[in-house]
Amino acid sequence: MAKNDSGRIGVYKRALLAGLWRENPTFRLLIGMCPPLAVTTAVKPALTMGLSVIFVLVCSNVVVSLMRNLLKPHLRIIMFTLTISTFVTICDLYLKAFFPDMSEILGAYVPLIIVNCLIIFRAEACASKAGLIVSVLDAIGMGAGFTLALCIIAGIREVLSSGCIFGFRVMPGWFVPWASMSMPVGAFVTLGLFLGLVNTFTRKMKKD
Amino acid sequence: MDRFFVLLTGFLSVVLVNNFVFTKFLGTCPYVGVSDRISSAFGMGLAVTFVTTLSGTLTWLMDDLVLMPLGLEIARYICYIVIIAGAVQLVEMYVRKFVPSLYKAFGIFLPLISTNCVVLGICLFLDVWETDNLLEAAVLSAGVGIGFTLAICIMACIREQLKLADVPACLKGMPITLITAGLLALAFMGFAGMIR
DSSP states (O other): OHHHHHHHHHHHHHHHHHTTTTTOIIIIIOOOOHHHHHSTTSHHHHHHHHHHHHHHHHHHHHHHHHTTTTOOGGGHHHHHHHHHHHHHHHHHHHHHHHOHHHHHHHGGGTGGGGGOHHHHHHIIIIITTSOHHHHHHHHHHHHHHHHHHHHHHHHHHHHHHHSEETTEEOSOTTOOOOGGGGSHHHHHHHHHHHHHHHHHHHHHHHHO | OHHHHHHHHHHHIIIIITOHHHHSOTTHHHHHHSTTSHHHHHHHHHHHHHHHHHHHHHHHHHIIIIIHHHTOGGGHHHHHHHHHHHHHHHHHHHHHHHOHHHHHHHTTHHHHGGGOHHHHHHHHHHHHTTOOSHHHHHHHHHHHHHHHHHHHHHHHHHHHHHTTSOOOGGGTTHHHHHHHHHHHHHHHGGGBTTBO
16 A cells, blocks of 8 residues: 555656656757747746746646546647637736736737647646646646746846846946847857757766 | 838738747747758748638638627637637648648648647737738738748758758757757848838
């Protein structure tokens, strides 16, 4: 009995931790690449985006997991997207009502969460097969991994493009801000180089 | 004549100046996923162009004729998604029937167009840009698709050459593609300021 329990806890733990590093959506699986490029000019919008994604991911995984036995294969994707778009609408209206300035900055990227591959991928790969608790833990883990990735990229870009982070100056006075870091080119190059760094690390870890 | 110029500048603006891939980062997934051979890249571009034109126009009509008069803006995203999924289904059926070779080449990517950011992106940006007539909406939607095709074809050409280049092992694949995209975005920034 005890052994069975620890096995179940092991499954839960794996589901929760997979998204953080081993299957990090941005750095390892390379899905949902729009937000890491588009909303990472500063940490604050990136964090808002990450939290919105966590909310939508958890809610949609719960609903998909509950209705997984009713799904017909050819209507699967449309059911997923309808579920997701309902929750994105809720999230969008909430942001508009309580954080109007963040909603202004994020603009069309909040509704674009609907077509973020990450959420549909988790619905398809996890929630439509696994039970409720595993789905929720998986959603929290994946969402946290995604938020982490967004914040890392946003942190690098914000420090280099303005010398500040959350509005506090962190770079010394002689630092000349790199204007290009806040432009599209900065997004692509930062993410590209960071992925290169991640690859190097994982390769080293494998060797050891 | 005036209206023609408005349409022309709008078209050039979405193809070159406000290219969705390079300035708004929409459609990055297929952009790095399907761009390793020029033939599949071009096919993907055409399919996306077709779907954006169709769904951009349809969602604009839906917004203008149904949602706005009834005050149902709250259900906007859900309606958009249903229209896009319908349009994609139509394209999929058409391609499977009439161009089976292309259907095989697309594989999984064709159904995935319905979750392509470019397609939902144009529907949303038509609203942000306050497009006020049907023709403009149709031209802008087609322009976005053509801009995507342009971007993905340039990328495919570069990546075909890149296969012969000596890339550091850790940058192989995705990272070098993203860095190349960054340099392309830099090049496309040269168009900025030409038209708004």
